[in-house]
Amino acid sequence: MKLLKKWEQSFMLFIAAGLYLFLLVFYPARAHAALERSFHEMENLLLPITLAMFFGGSINLVIKNNVSCKFFQGKRSILSAGITGSIFPPCPFISYPLIKGFHNGGVKLPVIMTMIIATTLVEITQVFAGLAVFGTKIVALRIGFAFTATMIVGFMFNFLYYRLPARKVTVSSNGSAEDQ
Amino acid sequence: MITNKTDSASNNNLAGKRRKHIIGFICVLGTLLLSWLVLFPYRGLKFLGSYRIYLGKNPAIHALIVVAVFYYLYLILTSREQATKSADISWRTIKGSFLNIIGALLIAGAALELIPTSYLTALLGEQAGIRAVFAGVSIGTVMPACPFITYPVIAAFYGGGAGFAGTMAMLFGSGLAFACTISADIIHFDSKIMSLRLVLSFLAALVAALLLYFSGINL
Numbered sequence: 492m493k494l495l496k497k498w499e500q501s502f503m504l505f506i507a508a509g510l511y512l513f514l515l516v517f518y519p520a521r522a523h524a525a526l527e528r529s530f531h532e533m534e535n536l537l538l539p540i541t542l543a544m545f546f547g548g549s550i551n552l553v554i555k556n557n558v559s560c561k562f563f564q565g566k567r568s569i570l571s572a573g574i575t576g577s578i579f580p581p582c583p584f585i586s587y588p589l590i591k592g593f594h595n596g597g598v599k600l601p602v603i604m605t606m607i608i609a610t611t612l613v614e615i616t617q618v619f620a621g622l623a624v625f626g627t628k629i630v631a632l633r634i635g636f637a638f639t640a641t642m643i644v645g646f647m648f649n650f651l652y653y654r655l656p657a658r659k660v661t662v663s664s665n666g667s668a669e670d671q
Numbered sequence: 672m673i674t675n676k677t678d679s680a681s682n683n684n685l686a687g688k689r690r691k692h693i694i695g696f697i698c699v700l701g702t703l704l705l706s707w708l709v710l711f712p713y714r715g716l717k718f719l720g721s722y723r724i725y726l727g728k729n730p731a732i733h734a735l736i737v738v739a740v741f742y743y744l745y746l747i748l749t750s751r752e753q754a755t756k757s758a759d760i761s762w763r764t765i766k767g768s769f770l771n772i773i774g775a776l777l778i779a780g781a782a783l784e785l786i787p788t789s790y791l792t793a794l795l796g797e798q799a800g801i802r803a804v805f806a807g808v809s810i811g812t813v814m815p816a817c818p819f820i821t822y823p824v825i826a827a828f829y830g831g832g833a834g835f836a837g838t839m840a841m842l843f844g845s846g847l848a849f850a851c852t853i854s855a856d857i858i859h860f861d862s863k864i865m866s867l868r869l870v871l872s873f874l875a876a877l878v879a880a881l882l883l884y885f886s887g888i889n890l
Contacts, residue, residue, distance in 0.1 A: 504774040511777065529777045541765060580735060581816070583855035591859050607864075608872045611816075611847055612879070616731055620818035624826050625842075628890055632883065633842050640843075640879035644871055 563598045563606075569645045572602045576609025577638060581617055586610045601652045605645030613637045691749045698745040702738055709733040774850070792828060795837030803833075804880045807840025812873060816846025835889045840880035847872045 514522035562571045579586040590610070594603045613634060621630035709716065710730050716723040746754035793799075794806045814821045825845070829838040846852055848869060856865035 504770060507774040507777040526777075580731075582732070582735070583816075583852050583859070585735065587855050587859040594860075604867060604871055607868050608875050611852065611868075611872050612843065612875055614818075617818045620731070620822050624818075624822040629839070629842075632839065632888065632890075636839075636879040636883050637843055637875075640875045640882065643878055644875040648871060 563593060563602045568599070568602045569605050569642070569649050572605040573609045573613075573638065573641050573645055576606035576641070577613035577615050577634075579606075579610045579616075581610060581614040583610070599652075601645065601649035604648055605641065608644060609638070609641045612641055694748045695745060698741045702741040705737040705741075706734040709737060774854070792832045795828060795833035795841070797834035797836075799834070799837065801836075801881075801884060803837030804840045804884050805877070807833075807837040808844035808873065808876045808880055811841035811844025811876070812846075812848040814841070814845050814849065816849040816852055818845070821845045836880070836884045839883050840876070843876040843879045844873070847876060 511522060511525070514525055562568075562575070576586075576590075579589065587607075590603060590606050593606070594600075614637075615634060618630055618634070621633060710733075714730050716733060743754060743757075746757060791810060795803045795810075797803075799806065811821075811825075814824065822842075825838060825841050828841070829835075833841075853865060853869075856862075856868055
């Protein structure tokens, strides 16, 4: 039960169980195909994910966050985050520990979110796969438009994060917090 | 006497730093050489025969494995304490998230089987207009994040009748809500960050796809 201490992890397993129960009852042939596809993906992904987690778990210890966090402050923070996230490995088990390290080092939420969006959307390091399957033009269009969109959303979120009026919370005479 | 001890200590520090630099240099050379080998001449690791399926299809992952191996080698040779601490943190993360990853991969397999192919092709065709953009991003979000699995599938849709706008929308959206990515959000952050990331990255994928659609570019 220690493995299931986070409620969200239990939720993922319950969804998987529910989906397969649904498939087994209504579409048994598809359930078999789904299981085969899942096992095929496990064969392809389990070892790389495990190695990625070994790498990601350690790199956070080595990078000096107080030095690297300076790049993510000030007016160019969103742009720096977008560029950095774009060149991070797209595998979240490697990039997320790095990004979490920046977050723990005091980098603000809009910058962190821009970095995460860039990591999952731009994925410059996946250029080999794109070139092999689609060719240069489609890869260039994908990276160009994805980066532009990341910057638009990143700046927009940054604007809303700092410009929206903050909720004022007062402490009443009996000690409870009340929103105004 | 005190001066001699201070000189000896600083000499030891310099020797230690020099040793670290030399080991680091050798590890970087080894990383670059082996990465080049797995990315170009031995791309796909065919010499491993049937065992290569356990390392995945993505050469970028093979290169990352090389980087991880040399990185830990560097840590072991320069700071055993840090290597042990890193391995301990990583092992605890793996133990805590193993069932989550298995659940995520099971969900991914089932989700793809629930969507009929002919329906997808009709939804993403040129005749669908701007709806193909929204449909493409939505479908792409639940596809696997690994491009060596997803890109051939998307290319097959493109060749099977999906329009350029719908295809690019799928590319922009691919893997955003893949079960493994969501499980990584939960493991490393929390459900609030996960929800925020999903909304913002979906929005960014939509913005990218709409910008491309209205630019009039069509290959």
